[in-house]
Structure formats: structure tokens, C-alpha cells
Amino acid sequence: MVIGRSRATPSGRSPEVVLGELLRDQQARFAEIDPGLPRAVLPPPGDVLVVGAGSGAEGEAAAVVTHHSWPAGSAPLLWSAAEVTELHPVLGHAGRAGADGVLREWRARFPGPVRAEADSAAVVTWPSRDVAAARAFLDHGLVPLAVLAVRPPGPPPAVPDPDPALTVRPAVQGDLEACVELAMHEIAYSSMVGGSVLRPDAEAVKRAALRERWTRGEPIWVAERDGLLVGLLECGLTDTSPGTWLAGLLPAGRWGYVNCASVRPGQRGHGIGHALVTTALPGLQPPGARGTYLYYNPPNPISSVFWPRHGYRPLWTLWEVRPASALR
Numbered sequence: 001m002v003i004g005r006s007r008a009t010p011s012g013r014s015p016e017v018v019l020g021e022l023l024r025d026q027q028a029r030f031a032e033i034d035p036g037l038p039r040a041v042l043p044p045p046g047d048v049l050v051v052g053a054g055s056g057a058e059g060e061a062a063a064v065v066t067h068h069s070w071p072a073g074s075a076p077l078l079w080s081a082a083e084v085t086e087l088h089p090v091l092g093h094a095g096r097a098g099a100d101g102v103l104r105e106w107r108a109r110f111p112g113p114v115r116a117e118a119d120s121a122a123v124v125t126w127p128s129r130d131v132a133a134a135r136a137f138l139d140h141g142l143v144p145l146a147v148l149a150v151r152p153p154g155p156p157p158a159v160p161d162p163d164p165a166l167t168v169r170p171a172v173q174g175d176l177e178a179c180v181e182l183a184m185h186e187i188a189y190s191s192m193v194g195g196s197v198l199r200p201d202a203e204a205v206k207r208a209a210l211r212e213r214w215t216r217g218e219p220i221w222v223a224e225r226d227g228l229l230v231g232l233l234e235c236g237l238t239d240t241s242p243g244t245w246l247a248g249l250l251p252a253g254r255w256g257y258v259n260c261a262s263v264r265p266g267q268r269g270h271g272i273g274h275a276l277v278t279t280a281l282p283g284l285q286p287p288g289a290r291g292t293y294l295y296y297n298p299p300n301p302i303s304s305v306f307w308p309r310h311g312y313r314p315l316w317t318l319w320e321v322r323p324a325s326a327l328r
């Protein structure tokens with residue numbers, strides 16, 4: 001087990017032993033609260049926190065803290081703060097009190113640069129159905145800014161009244177600039193209701209990301225009406241294999257995903273998004289696939305309804321506060 005700096009624990013046992021025991025309890029707890037979750041895994045290397053509610057091992061909870069700085073011009077800066085401190089709780093069965101304990105300890109240990117940085121975030125990713133922990137996250141000022149939502153394989157919902165003037169087709173190289181424009185509309189909208197950030201270089205970063213997706217041969221669908229591109233659905237296929245970060249979030253196997261969904265302002269609410277999803281879905285769930293996943297923002301009044309209507313449900317919630325110093 002590779003774990004970074006660690007300190008003495010309230011029960012006097014080594015942090016590695018406490019983490020190992022709590023992980024076993026956490027695996028049982030995750031299986032209880034949501035059968036869609038993969039088996040809980042150890043957090044990545046970082047600073048280990050262990051807190052105890054009383055004497056002995058009773059009520060102990062732990063977490064690993066990691067820190068990440070995203071370089072200027074990198075794609076994650078389209079949806080993330082530049083300096084991110086992340087808490088990876090290993091609560092076992094400690095519930096709300098355990099979550100409260102590790103959140104307090106995390107805040108007390110914020111490094112000076114994170115505390116001073118305006119473009120910073122404190123982030124926790126946690127099973128959406130663990131409402132006891134959710135209470136503690138809310139009490140500490142964290143906001144449920146995004147969810148990772150999953151959909152089991154299955155037929156797409158029928159298009160009740162398809163628009164005969166609308167064509168949905170795979171994007172071609174000549175569509176690049178229109179796709180960038182559509183993607184920028186999505187970032188602009190999501191920056192009002194989620195974690196996206198409309199940075200000065202966003203357009204160039206998005207153009208490069210779209211080009212790379214083309215190079216990898218991943219599916220990009222566009223909707224066209226009267227010669228104008230009115231919708232975009234940027235998708236991909238991935239495999240979760242043990243040891244990858246995604247394996248901590250999704251059961252092992254093949255998954256399709258939607259990276260960006262955008263319909264031109266003024267054209268929304270007329271079934272274009274629905275037509276894109278129903279066309280793309282079969283290719284995103286090849287035989288044997290576990291399903292499809294995507295991220296949406298619960299404060300987004302359209303996507304928070306649109307995706308559940310298409311069969312997606314929250315698996316993980318990304319709790320976040322910006323700047324990190326606003327954590328209570």
C-alpha cells in the first residue's frame with residue numbers, strides 16, 4: 001500500500017492498518033447503499049487523516065488528501081479550478097460523524113497557497129445515495145456541483161414526433177468550427193449552473209480536444225437543419241480496468257460516455273437533444289457493454305431533467321466549494 005505522509009491515530013494503531021480496516025467496512029457499506037457502485041478501493045497516495053469519535057477504534061474514520069495544480073491551457077481547466085485539494089474519505093461505517101470529523105481535519109490542514117488562491121476548489125466525490133455523508137458535506141459548505149450518472153444498456157426512448165427537416169449524422173472534419181461554436185455555447189451555459197469556466201483560451205483548448213477526439217476515431221454526432229448545425233453530441237467508449245481512476249467509480253468493463261451535449265440557443269426544447277441521444281446510444285452500448293455514463297450539473301434546470309428522462313441516474317456526486325478557503 002503506497003500512502004504518503006501519515007501521523008499517529010487516535011487509537012495508536014498505524015494509519016495504514018486503520019485505512020485497511022475501514023476500507024473493508026466501506027466496501028460493505030457501499031454494497032449496502034447502492035448496488036451500482038464498484039467495490040470500494042483505496043484512495044490514491046496522499047496525506048492520511050485519521051480521526052476518532054471516542055476511545056479505541058470505535059467511531060474512527062479516515063481520509064487521504066491529494067492536491068492537484070492544472071497547468072494553463074490544459075483541458076481540465078474548462079471545468080475545474082486551477083488548484084484543487086481533494087478529500088478521499090474512507091469512512092467505514094462512521095457515517096455523518098465520521099464525515100464531519102475528516103472534513104474538519106482537512107480544513108485545518110489546508111496548505112497556505114491553497115488557502116490564498118482565488119482559483120481554487122475543495123472537492124469530494126462520494127456515492128450519491130449516502131445521504132448521511134451528504135448532510136455533513138452540506139454543513140461544511142460543499143455544493144453538489146456535478147453528478148456522474150449511469151444508464152444500463154437498453155433501447156433508447158422513442159422519438160415521439162421526429163422533425164423531418166432534422167438530420168442527425170456523424171460529424172466530418174469540415175464541421176470542426178461549427179462544433180467548436182456549439183461546444184462554446186455549452187460551456188457558456190454550464191458556467192452559469194455548474195463548474196465550467198469560460199476561460200480566455202477556452203475556444204482553442206476545446207478545438208484541440210475535438211481534433212484529438214477525431215484522431216482517436218471517437219463518435220461525434222451533429223444535428224443539422226436547413227444547412228445549419230444546430231446540435232452536437234461528443235461521445236466516447238472506454239474500458240475500466242483495475243488500477244485506473246475510473247475503476248474506482250464504475251464497475252469493470254466497457255462503457256460508452258457522453259462528453260458534451262449542446263443545442264444552439266433558441267433551438268432548445270424542440271427535440272434536437274433527444275434526436276441526438278437516440279441516434280448515438282446504440283453505438284455507445286455495444287454487446288457486452290456495462291452501460292453509458294456522463295456528468296451533469298444538478299443546478300442545470302435543463303440537463304438535470306433531460307438526462308434522467310433518458311434513463312440516467314446519479315451514482316456519484318461531486319461535492320465542491322470554490323474557492324477552497326470557503327470550506328466551513
Ligand SMILES: CC(C)(COP(=O)(O)OP(=O)(O)OC[C@H]1O[C@@H](n2cnc3c(N)ncnc32)[C@H](O)[C@@H]1OP(=O)(O)O)[C@@H](O)C(=O)NCCC(=O)NCCS
Pocket residue numbers: 185186189190261262263264267268269270271272273274275295296297300302303305306309
Ligand atoms: C441539454 C440540451 C442538450 C438538451 O437538448 P434539447 O434539444 O434542448 O432537448 P429536447 O428538446 O430534446 O428536450 C428538452 C426537454 O426540456 C424541455 N424544455 C422546456 N423548456 C426548455 C428550454 N428553455 N430549453 C430546453 N429545453 C426545455 C423540453 O420541452 C423537453 O422536454 P420534453 O422531453 O418533455 O419535451 C440542450 O437544452 C442544451 O444545449 N442546453 C444547454 C447546454 C447544456 O445544458 N448541456 C448539457 C450539459 S450536461
